[in-house]
Amino acid sequence: MTQITQQEQAIADDISQQYLTFIMASEEYGVDILSVQEIRGWEATTIIPNSPSHVKGVINLRGTIVPIIDLRQRFGIETLEYGATTVVIVVKVAIASDHKVIGIVVDAVSDVFSVNHGDVRNAPDFGDETDLGFIKGLTNTEDKMVILLDINKLLGSEILPEASQLSNLIHNIDAQQPQAVNE
Numbered sequence: 001m002t003q004i005t006q007q008e009q010a011i012a013d014d015i016s017q018q019y020l021t022f023i024m025a026s027e028e029y030g031v032d033i034l035s036v037q038e039i040r041g042w043e044a045t046t047i048i049p050n051s052p053s054h055v056k057g058v059i060n061l062r063g064t065i066v067p068i069i070d071l072r073q074r075f076g077i078e079t080l081e082y083g084a085t086t087v088v089i090v091v092k093v094a095i096a097s098d099h100k101v102i103g104i105v106v107d108a109v110s111d112v113f114s115v116n117h118g119d120v121r122n123a124p125d126f127g128d129e130t131d132l133g134f135i136k137g138l139t140n141t142e143d144k145m146v147i148l149l150d151i152n153k154l155l156g157s158e159i160l161p162e163a164s165q166l167s168n169l170i171h172n173i174d175a176q177q178p179q180a181v182n183e
Contacts, residue, residue, distance in 0.1 A: 015116065015117050016114040016115055016116045016117070017032060017114070017115055017117070018032075018033040018034075018112055018113065018114050018115075019031060019032060019033060019112065019113050019114075019115055019146070019148060020033045020036050020039075020089070020109065020111075020112055021109075021110040021111050021112070021113060021141075021146055022087075022089065022106040022107070022108060022109050022110055023106065023107045023108045023109075023110055024071060024072055024075070024077060024106050024107050025072065025077045025078070025107070027147065028110055028144050028145070028146045028147070029106075029146065029147045029148075029149055030113065030115070030139075030146045030147070030148045030149065031089070031091060031148075031149050031151050032151065033112060035091045035092050035093070035151050035152075036089060036090070036091055037090040037091060037092055037101060038090045039087055039088070039089055039090070039109055040087065040088045040090065040103070041086070041087060041088070042082045042086040042087065042088060042105065043059065043088075045057025045058060045059055045068050046058050046059070048067075053073055054069055054070050054071075054073035054074040055067055055068070055069055055070075056068045056069065056070050056105060059088075059103065061090065061101070061103075064101055066090060066101050066102065066103050067102050067103070068088060068102075068103040068104075068105060069102060069103065069104050069105065069155065070104075070105045071104045071105060071106055072105070072106075072107075074154075080107065082105070085107060085108035086105060086106070086107060086108070087105075087106060087108065087109050088103040088104065088105055088106075089103065089104050089106060089109070090102070090103045091103075091104060091151050091155070093151055093152055093155045093156050094152050094156070095152070095156045100155070100156075102155050104155070113141045113146070115139050115141065115146075115148070119139050119140070120136065120137035120138070120139050120148060121137055121138045121139065122137055122138075123135040123137060123138060123147075133150075133153050134149055134150050134151075134153040134154035135147060135148065135149060135150070136148040136149065136150045
């Protein structure tokens with residue numbers, strides 16, 4: 001029995017997953033590369049009234065209305081003015097049997113790494129007051145610590161208007177006065 005368990009553990013340790021890593025506030029984060037749809041430079045968004053401050057607005061991505069979330073603000077990290085390296089990572093978020101497409105604004109894209117499951121460590125326990133359920137774990141790659149995010153848990157609970165609501169809001173905003181943000 002112990003031998004089978006050791007073999008199963010060895011197999012599990014050998015399974016690797018690729019992560020796209022990005023930088024925010026000098027820290028490196030990773031998301032499952034299979035959830036990444038594309039990477040875009042920062043562009044103006046259409047502001048959605050009464051949305052949370054970390055929701056920068058929406059963009060029309062080839063006919064799909066995509067909410068854009070500033071991950072610095074979502075994490076409570078001091079905001080920075082967007083620059084030449086600021087990018088939007090467009091990710092597909094699974095919610096039950098449905099999918100959302102959401103863009104996250106980050107400081108810069110870093111690299112793609114393969115991470116063996118056996119090399120992922122649990123996030124430290126900070127007690128019940130700190131919700132770290134969106135952190136898959138921590139790993140070291142090339143002498144850097146990378147925080148691996150579960151994008152479904154991080155963004156899956158975002159309260160965002162439905163696509164049809166966004167289309168109506170954008171139509172109404174465009175009809176009245178187009179607004180754009182360039183940060």
